[in-house]
Amino acid sequence: MKSGKRNNKPKGNKKKKRIKSNRNRLQKSVMGGFYGVAAILTAVVLLHHNPLADQVTEVMKKVMACLLIAFTSVIFGIFFDRLMVLPKELYQSRRLIWKLAKNDFKKRYAGSYLGMVWAFVQPVVTVVMYWIVFDRVFDTRSQLVAGGIEVPYVLYLTAGLVPWFYFTEALTNGTTALLEYNYLVKKVVFKISILPIIKVIAATFIHIFFVCVLFVIAIAYGYYPSIYTLQIFYYSFCEFVLVLAISYVTCAVVVFFKDLQQIISIALQIGMWATPILWDISVLSDQMKPFFKLNPMVYIVNGYRSAIYEQEWFFEHFYSSTYFWIFTVTLFCVGSLIFKRLKVHFADVL
Structure with a gap:
């Protein structure tokens, strides 16, 4: 023995x-x-x-x-060892994340007569209202963008609203992930780091629908899919990583500072007008453009439009792409460190 x-x-x-x-x-x-x-x-x-x-x-x-x-x-x-903790946990729990994301999307509208239809009604109504106001009432039938390209305003508008709706939905739900799933946070064996990404993936399901709507509108105006259109997947991934990085910061802080939800709501309203969704960034002076381009959503919104009708590759905007990824990766690293530092106190507060 x-x-x-x-x-x-x-x-x-x-x-x-x-x-x-x-x-x-x-x-x-x-x-x-x-x-x-x-x-x-x-x-x-x-x-x-x-x-x-x-x-x-x-x-x-x-x-x-x-x-x-x-x-x-x-x-x-x-900070390599600390930074890799979160990606490892997400990879190890990938199957559970996918399952919970689907359940989260389904249960949100469970019990209502129209069910998941409500997920698409409000954004569609918003797009239609903007189209009526700008295209019909003010007769803004086209938009002159950079390079002298004239595109239908409804297409220009939709290409900006689709990524913005995704950003708003994912960030709002990602911020409240820990509050909504507080019963899971209190379980010792559950990896609470997967909760924010569950909310972001659930918002992605709705985003896929609106990307399809965007394609239909583009085809209706004669802008058929091309090799450049595949960049939609790239820019969607960019936005996914960006909103996930922000969500890890906000969902950790909101547990201790509930007012952050209202602050984010106001910030999103301001952000919509600070992002070239209803207007084109080319109208700004050369001195003002760099300040507005610090907003990472400018890169995303312009990218969607490039993929649909401008026929430009993302690497043609090299400095914008470099800045976006450095900003996003840094923010993700900061978010993961903040989340890891605060998560030991989540169960006590919730």
């Missing part, structure tokens, strides 16, 4: 060493991949040249982009 116990110890130690070795190998691979992408981005920034841009402005953009990449790389290296 003693010899048997002695023989089991080396086997257990070997297994632990193998697991630790695999973990270290995975960590090196992830960090190597991240720093590799950072190096490639830095090289592209330095080599990228726009002959039409002012040289001083171009140099300033290059310096800012390189500093942002360097800062993000340093933060990623310092």
Whole structure:
């Protein structure tokens, strides 16, 4: 019996060493991949040249982009272990997340006569009302956008409203995820980190419907799907990651500061007018444009329009794409750290 116990110890130690070795190998691979992408981005920034841009402005953009990449790389290296906790939990619980997201979407309208139809009625009514006011009452039949392209205003408007509705729905529900599922938060064995992403995925189901509506409107006006249209998937993914990053911050803070829900509601109203949804960013002066472009939703909204009718690739807007991803990844890292720091107190407060 003693010899048997002695023989089991080396086997257990070997297994632990193998697991630790695999973990270290995975960590090196992830960090190597991240720093590799950072190096490639830095090289592209330095080599990228726009002959039409002012040289001083171009140099300033290059310096800012390189500093942002360097800062993000340093933060990623310092907090790697902490930052990877949340992605690991989400990956390990992927099947449960998908199941709960579908249930969340279904139960929201359970018991009503029209059921899930209500999920689509309000945004459709909003689009129709804007169309009646601007297209019929004020006779704004077309919108002149950057590059001298004239597009039907209803298409221009819908291409801006569709991503904004998604952002509003996902952020509002993601913020209250812990409050709504407080009975799960109190369970010791449940991974509460999956709750915000459940709400964001549930909002994605509605978003898919409105993307289809956007395609129908585009086809009705003669803008047929092309290879550029596939970018809708890219920009939808961008928005998914952005709203998820914000939700991890807001859902953690709102547990301790309930007024945040009202603040977010007001901020979304202001944000709709600060984002070029009803208007085009080309009407702004050159001095004002950089300030408005700090809003990451400007990148998303313009991206949807590029995919539908402008026929431009996302990498043609290199600096905007670089800024968006650095901003979003940094925000996601900050959100995951805040969530991890505060989650030990959630059960006590709720």
